[in-house]
Amino acid sequence: MTLTIEGHDRTLKLVDFTNIWDNDFSVTRQYWVQGSELVKPDLVCLVNGIPLVAFEAKQRAQQNSDWMKGVRDLSLYETKVPRLWASNLFAVACNGRAARYGVPGASSQQFAEWRDLSVHATPGNPLATPTPDFCTVAPIYVRAQWKRWGSCSAHKNISLNWRLIEAPKHVIDYVILHEMLHTRLMTHDHRFWAHLRSICPQASQAREWLEWNRPE
Numbered sequence: 001m002t003l004t005i006e007g008h009d010r011t012l013k014l015v016d017f018t019n020i021w022d023n024d025f026s027v028t029r030q031y032w033v034q035g036s037e038l039v040k041p042d043l044v045c046l047v048n049g050i051p052l053v054a055f056e057a058k059q060r061a062q063q064n065s066d067w068m069k070g071v072r073d074l075s076l077y078e079t080k081v082p083r084l085w086a087s088n089l090f091a092v093a094c095n096g097r098a099a100r101y102g103v104p105g106a107s108s109q110q111f112a113e114w115r116d117l118s119v120h121a122t123p124g125n126p127l128a129t130p131t132p133d134f135c136t137v138a139p140i141y142v143r144a145q146w147k148r149w150g151s152c153s154a155h156k157n158i159s160l161n162w163r164l165i166e167a168p169k170h171v172i173d174y175v176i177l178h179e180m181l182h183t184r185l186m187t188h189d190h191r192f193w194a195h196l197r198s199i200c201p202q203a204s205q206a207r208e209w210l211e212w213n214r215p216e
């Protein structure tokens, strides 16, 4: 954008598209914005302090349709705090199982299902073509875990640390495959590691990255 300072036009770069990692990326919980009323989207993703993506997360109900309440909330925010959406790219309404994205103010029919198509683009990735007997997974939770990247409970509930969004793709794949494999083999014995290496060729590089980047 261009600003006129003391009679001179100055170009201000809000985002560095050349050196992407020189930008500041943050994800906040309960982002408070005061408009005609105070609103608090559940999660907001910001680049250099500019809010770009907002999430409304709802408890999962039996009909699996409660994400629509998220869509309605996002629409309400638009009327109460229009400036929150001035820099918005899109918004996400989710419920722990379904995630839909769209433009705040649009109807729920215009919110599309979120899919990570990049998984299918990686040849040989077992996440792209899971065999039916690979594992049975109960709900997957994304949490702010302390000192853990992921975990799998005896009830096959998998939890992933939200900080994984900053990890390279092969590391994210590794953590998911590691926890999915725990649904079949709970202990870290030689069978577990051998199986994991066979489905995740970059396992040792991923483990090294995780060791150097422990969550605090």
Ligand SMILES: [Zn+2]
Pocket: 178, 182, 188
């Ligand atoms: Zn493990």
